[in-house]
Amino acid sequence: MDHLTALENKSIFIIREAYYRFRNIAMLWSVGKDSTTLLWLVRKAFFGEVPFPVIHIDTTYKFPEMYRFRDEYAKKWGLNLIVGRNEGQVEAGMGPGKGTKLDCCNELKTNALKQIIEKNGFKALLLGIRRDEHGIRAKERVFSPRDENFKWDYEDQPAELWDQYKSTAAEDNHFRVHPILHMTELDIWKYIRRENIPLTELYLSKNGKRYRSIGCAPCCSPIDSNASNVDEIIAELESSHTSERAGRAQDKEDAYTMQKLRSLGYM
Amino acid sequence: MEERSLHIVIVGSVDHGKSTLIGRLFFDTGSLPPEKLEEVKRVCEELGRPLEFAYVMDNLEEERTRGITIDIAHTFFTTPKRKYVIIDAPGHKEFLKNMISGSSQAEAAILLVETTRGIQEQTLRHCYILSLLGIKQVAVTVNKMDLAGYSEAVFLDLKKRIEEVTARYGITPSYIVPISAMEGENVARRSEKLSWYKGPTMLEALDSFEATKIEEKGARFPVQDIYEANGQKLIAGRIEAGTLREGQELWVLPGKSKAKVAGIKKYLEPDLKEARAGECVGLVLEGADVKRGDILSESLAPSITTTVHANIFWMIDKEYRLGIPLTFKCATQEARGKIERIRRRFDPASEKEAVTDSDRISQAEVAEVDITLSAEVAIERFSDIPELGRFVLEHEGHPVAGGIII
Ligand SMILES: Nc1nc2c(ncn2[C@@H]2O[C@H](COP(=O)(O)OP(=O)(O)O)[C@@H](O)[C@H]2O)c(=O)[nH]1
Numbered sequence: 001m002d003h004l005t006a007l008e009n010k011s012i013f014i015i016r017e018a019y020y021r022f023r024n025i026a027m028l029w030s031v032g033k034d035s036t037t038l039l040w041l042v043r044k045a046f047f048g049e050v051p052f053p054v055i056h057i058d059t060t061y062k063f064p065e066m067y068r069f070r071d072e073y074a075k076k077w078g079l080n081l082i083v084g085r086n087e088g089q090v091e092a093g094m095g096p097g098k099g100t101k102l103d104c105c106n107e108l109k110t111n112a113l114k115q116i117i118e119k120n121g122f123k124a125l126l127l128g129i130r131r132d133e134h135g136i137r138a139k140e141r142v143f144s145p146r147d148e149n150f151k152w153d154y155e156d157q158p159a160e161l162w163d164q165y166k167s168t169a170a171e172d173n174h175f176r177v178h179p180i181l182h183m184t185e186l187d188i189w190k191y192i193r194r195e196n197i198p199l200t201e202l203y204l205s206k207n208g209k210r211y212r213s214i215g216c217a218p219c220c221s222p223i224d225s226n227a228s229n230v231d232e233i234i235a236e237l238e239s240s241h242t243s244e245r246a247g248r249a250q251d252k253e254d255a256y257t258m259q260k261l262r263s264l265g266y267m
Numbered sequence: 268m269e270e271r272s273l274h275i276v277i278v279g280s281v282d283h284g285k286s287t288l289i290g291r292l293f294f295d296t297g298s299l300p301p302e303k304l305e306e307v308k309r310v311c312e313e314l315g316r317p318l319e320f321a322y323v324m325d326n327l328e329e330e331r332t333r334g335i336t337i338d339i340a341h342t343f344f345t346t347p348k349r350k351y352v353i354i355d356a357p358g359h360k361e362f363l364k365n366m367i368s369g370s371s372q373a374e375a376a377i378l379l380v381e382t383t384r385g386i387q388e389q390t391l392r393h394c395y396i397l398s399l400l401g402i403k404q405v406a407v408t409v410n411k412m413d414l415a416g417y418s419e420a421v422f423l424d425l426k427k428r429i430e431e432v433t434a435r436y437g438i439t440p441s442y443i444v445p446i447s448a449m450e451g452e453n454v455a456r457r458s459e460k461l462s463w464y465k466g467p468t469m470l471e472a473l474d475s476f477e478a479t480k481i482e483e484k485g486a487r488f489p490v491q492d493i494y495e496a497n498g499q500k501l502i503a504g505r506i507e508a509g510t511l512r513e514g515q516e517l518w519v520l521p522g523k524s525k526a527k528v529a530g531i532k533k534y535l536e537p538d539l540k541e542a543r544a545g546e547c548v549g550l551v552l553e554g555a556d557v558k559r560g561d562i563l564s565e566s567l568a569p570s571i572t573t574t575v576h577a578n579i580f581w582m583i584d585k586e587y588r589l590g591i592p593l594t595f596k597c598a599t600q601e602a603r604g605k606i607e608r609i610r611r612r613f614d615p616a617s618e619k620e621a622v623t624d625s626d627r628i629s630q631a632e633v634a635e636v637d638i639t640l641s642a643e644v645a646i647e648r649f650s651d652i653p654e655l656g657r658f659v660l661e662h663e664g665h666p667v668a669g670g671i672i673i
Contacts, residue, residue: 001481001545003270003350012547013491013505020492020559044534047496047549131341135323138340141368159364159582159666161371161659164596169664182352184343 004191007183008041014142014179015045017165018124019052022175026053026082027126028113031066032214033199035128036073037188038180040197042126043077053080055116055125059108060090061216069200082120086112096218114150117174124175132184142181145172152176186237193230204228271478272343272350276370278397279379280389281359284410288379288448289342289355290320292470295455298344299323320448339369348474360389360616363631364582367669370396375404375476377469378440382415385425386432388616392631395615398437399578399633399671401649406472407433407440413447417460436615442472481544484508486517487652488563489598494549501532501549502557507598507654509565511550512541517563519555520645521571526555526563560600562645562655569645569655574607575638579628579660579670587628593667595640597658604640611635628668635673646672 001009018025027042027050029035042050056070074081086094089107096104117125131138141157143165150173158166168175183191192199202211209222227233277285290307293299307322340355354373356366370376376397380390397405407429415421422445433440444453445461446469452458455470467475486509494501511517515528530551531539542548550563562569575595581587589609595602612634613621628634638660649656649671660668 001271001543003272006271006545009505009545009547016491016503016547045547046494047501047532047534049496132343135340138342157365159659159669160368161666161669162657164659164666166666167594167596167661167664172664182341 004187004194007180007187007191008044010182011038011041011179012045013163014165014177015042015126017163018126018143018175018177018179019045021165021168022123024052024120024122025124025126025177026055026120026122028128029054029056029070030128030215031056031062031070031200032128033188033192033203034130034180036199037183037191037197038126038128039077040195041179050077050079053082053120055082055084055113057084057109057112057116059104059112059216060085061095061108061218063200063202063214063217065200065202066214069198073198082116084112084116086115096216101219110150122174123168124177126177126179128180129178130183130185130188131181137181140178140181141166142178144176144178145169146174146176147171148173186234189230189234189237193234203233205232268347269349269478272352273375273473273476273478274352274354274373275375275377275473275476276354276356276373276402277377277379278356278366278370278393279381280384280387280393281357283379283381283384283387283390284321284448285355285379286321286323287319288377288408288410288446288454288469289353290323291448291451291454292353293323293342293344294320295451296344296346296470339365341369341372346470346474351473356393360392360631363392364666366393367396367400367580367582370400370402371669373400373402374479375473376402376406377473378405378407379410380407380425380429381411382409382421382425383411386428391432391436392614392616394433394438395436395633396580399580401653401671403438404476405433405438405440406469406476407443408448408469409443409445410448412445412452412461413450417445417447417452417458419463422464441475442466444469444472483510484544484652485568486511486515486563486565487569487655488517488550489600489654490557490559490561490563491599492559493557496532496549499551502552502563503547503549504563504599505547506542506544508544508652510541510543511548513539515565517565518567519557520562520564520567520569521643522561523567523571524555526557527553529553562598562600564645568651569647571643571645573604573640573643575640575644575646575658575670575672576636577638577658577670577672578633578635579668580633581628581630581668583665583667584630585667586630587667589626591662593638594661595638595644595658596661597644597646598655600644602640602642602644604638606636607639608637609634610637636670638670648672 094107129137141160202214205225205228210225211222227236311318342353344351354369356369426443445464446453453468457468487507488504491504517526519526531542532549592605595604609625611621611623612625612628612632614632647655656672658670659666
């Protein structure tokens with residue numbers, strides 16, 4: 001079995017395991033390349049269907065291209081799309097200019113997500129995070145329990161042997177399930193190429209610049225690049241050494257921002 | 268270059284230099300992103316310390332301020348030969364469950380022993396766990412050779428003791444390599460200071476390991492779930508061994524009814540005639556009703572039983588007392604039960620004799636036990652079909668032990 005097929009099968013196994021165990025689940029779709037790949041894998045796991053809601057956490061600061069892409073594919077793939085917004089904070093003017101980046105992410109993303117989970121009672125969320133994205137994510141489990149305060153207890157994570165994922169204990173409020181944790185950025189791009197997965201044009205070079213990682217427009221800077229198709233992106237990554245999140249503002253404030261965000265329930 | 272990546276776990280007692288070794292490996296092979304190096308330099312300056320390669324792996328704030336590894340981290344790197352997933356496992360006894368989680372994903376291991384402290388409790392324990400998990404490809408590195416003046420005599424002395432211990436625990440190291448992780452001697456670069464050593468560097472040792480091969484065995488398909496797709500009932504699961512073919516007759520275990528494979532489905536891949544070990548598929552079955560946890564098998568080789576004879580490793584700090592209820596999880600099977608008999612238990616880290624016919628198992632102990640279950644399961648010896656020969660025990664939703672069927 002070739003490398004990409006092995007990675008795909010591992011992901012599908014995890015997705016099906018989460019669906020069997022909880023049934024009442026949802027996946028987070030940021031419209032970026034990783035969660036779009038996850039969405040593709042979910043469609044493959046269920047023979048073309050997506051049997052649960054797909055959540056887009058909308059901070060209102062996303063790129064216009066992302067909203068367009070989201071609506072187009074939500075329709076095309078027949079998704080049950082839930083858009084989550086922390087309305088109170090949006091109205092109060094929370095944004096990247098106000099408070100620290102940590103506050104902004106926490107309010108507009110984490111708390112928006114909390115509201116949705118509470119409202120729908122989801123028992124598990126599928127997330128498209130990967131171990132090679134960040135040192136903190138390298139320490140994640142595939143099935144990661146969160147308590148009622150959504151806290152990630154990174155100092156005492158459950159054992160996870162082979163493909164046996166932890167059952168639900170009394171204190172587990174919901175699980176974060178990570179079906180593409182084992183893929184690298186390069187794996188993702190090679191898989192996108194093989195499967196011909198559609199993506200927003202933000203990843204492709206325009207006037208010598210492109211985005212390597214996308215989130216909220218004010219907090220993402222493009223990189224210098226002439227890669228204008230997937231083949232060129234792969235060639236560029238294979239010869240480059242800078243890390244993927246180099247253009248993300250979140251990680252620059254403090255070396256542990258990501259750890260703090262995640263322990264508070266961030267995705 | 269090889270297609271698949273090889274999973275390697277790095278184990279050994281705390282402070283023997285695991286994180287440093289990985290940081291060094293990344294640095295010397297040019298796999299470290301420049302901003303990561305900058306970040307590590309900055310944090311070290313803030314803490315008033317010399318450059319610590321260990322911080323490349325120890326990313327939690329607590330890990331850096333306390334100078335320890337708490338949890339496993341998976342990282343990725345590439346040599347001209349192949350891709351690697353490197354799993355850094357913590358060395359403290361209290362984080363044993365993390366070390367075992369990491370090792371359960373590995374095909375090969377590096378065991379670190381440092382020159383000043385030599386073989387310690389956790390070295391022994393980790394060695395035993397590797398052996399129990401069936402990890403056969405192990406390279407031992409003797410680290411901190413710089414502190415021993417790169418002396419051949421020190422190395423040979425430690426090497427002899429390492430060989431004794433590993434032999435006792437059923438491991439044959441493929442190599443024993445003298446290194447200095449801190450100075451990068453014999454890690455990715457052949458050392459001048461260790462010129463008396465003629466074997467491979469650590470990186471060459473890694474490159475000589477082989478990915479686990481999928482052997483041709485009888486088909487086994489644990490049922491994962493049942494779906495309705497386009498009006499058709501599909502039995503979802505992953506083939507754990509062998510090959511499934513359209514038209515094939517299979518036993519449905521543990522009930523021993525028979526079913527026929529009328530179709531093999533994957534999304535956007537019509538007309539599949541067969542599928543192999545490792546593939547997730549949906550089956551159209553004729554002749555039997557199946558449910559999650561049933562094992563479809565080509566033969567009646569699996570044992571159908573309510574008692575499981577196994578070696579288990581107890582991972583949590585609370586001790587087990589005979590009779591405490593547990594949940595047994597093996598492939599997609601799940602059954603309630605308890606340990607009925609503890610034939611033998613011992614602590615691989617100590618010299619103490621094993622206790623026979625005991626009524627309890629303590630943290631980090633290994634035990635040979637009989638587990639009784641409230642329902643029949645289909646199991647096999649780990650050495651025959653690993654996927655049906657290994658299991659996890661849970662108590663109230665928490666994994667407490669892992670086991671290997673003997
Ligand atoms: N002198 C010397 N010190 C080392 C060497 N390798 C690691 N160390 C130091 O040993 C300590 C423990 O290393 P670390 O990598 O954190 O060990 P771990 O607990 O096994 O991950 C750190 O202070 C390292 O700087 C080596 O080759 N030589």
